[in-house]
Amino acid sequence: MNWKLTAVIALATAALTACGTEIGDCSGAAIRQGISVDVDPAYAPKVGSARLSACWNGSCQHSALEFYPSTAGKSSSCPSGGPDTACAARMAPTGGLHSFADLRELPAGPVEVTLTLIDPAGAGLGAHQVVVTPKVRYPAGPECGGGTPQGGLFVSPDGTVSERQ
Numbered sequence: 001m002n003w004k005l006t007a008v009i010a011l012a013t014a015a016l017t018a019c020g021t022e023i024g025d026c027s028g029a030a031i032r033q034g035i036s037v038d039v040d041p042a043y044a045p046k047v048g049s050a051r052l053s054a055c056w057n058g059s060c061q062h063s064a065l066e067f068y069p070s071t072a073g074k075s076s077s078c079p080s081g082g083p084d085t086a087c088a089a090r091m092a093p094t095g096g097l098h099s100f101a102d103l104r105e106l107p108a109g110p111v112e113v114t115l116t117l118i119d120p121a122g123a124g125l126g127a128h129q130v131v132v133t134p135k136v137r138y139p140a141g142p143e144c145g146g147g148t149p150q151g152g153l154f155v156s157p158d159g160t161v162s163e164r165q
Helices: 003-025
Strands: 034-039 049-056 059-066 068-075 089-102 111-118 124-132 135-137 148-155 161-163
Touching (some): 034 049, 034 111, 049 089, 111 148, 124 161
Parallel strands (some): 034 148
Antiparallel strands (some): 049 059, 049 111, 068 089, 111 124
């Protein structure tokens, strides 16, 4: 084999190997910009949909929210047999609900949010005003960039709405 061709192959392999490590660490994943809403399982049967208005710097964005059943990981029993025995987990419904309002240009600062909950028959359950302070979240850590402001609301068992911590 020609020594020049061998050198080019070795250099290309080294470059690809070095890039591969960085690409693996910063996968290019993204985070949606906006505000999530979680409804406690005790209040969820009363909620069918919602409207969210978010205002900052003199302008507002509005979203119609559709809710979906929330799930959480639930462990299954582990067979005995030692430290290298595999255990299992599965997703199970919690009884709660969740939704997300995509909001372009959402700042990482105080936002005035009005959440209007609507029952399954279409009647209003009331409007709740809350100040939310979205925080910048990173899909693969701050060193990879791609930070996006995201905030959250929580509807408690009695229907009170607060910023999710």
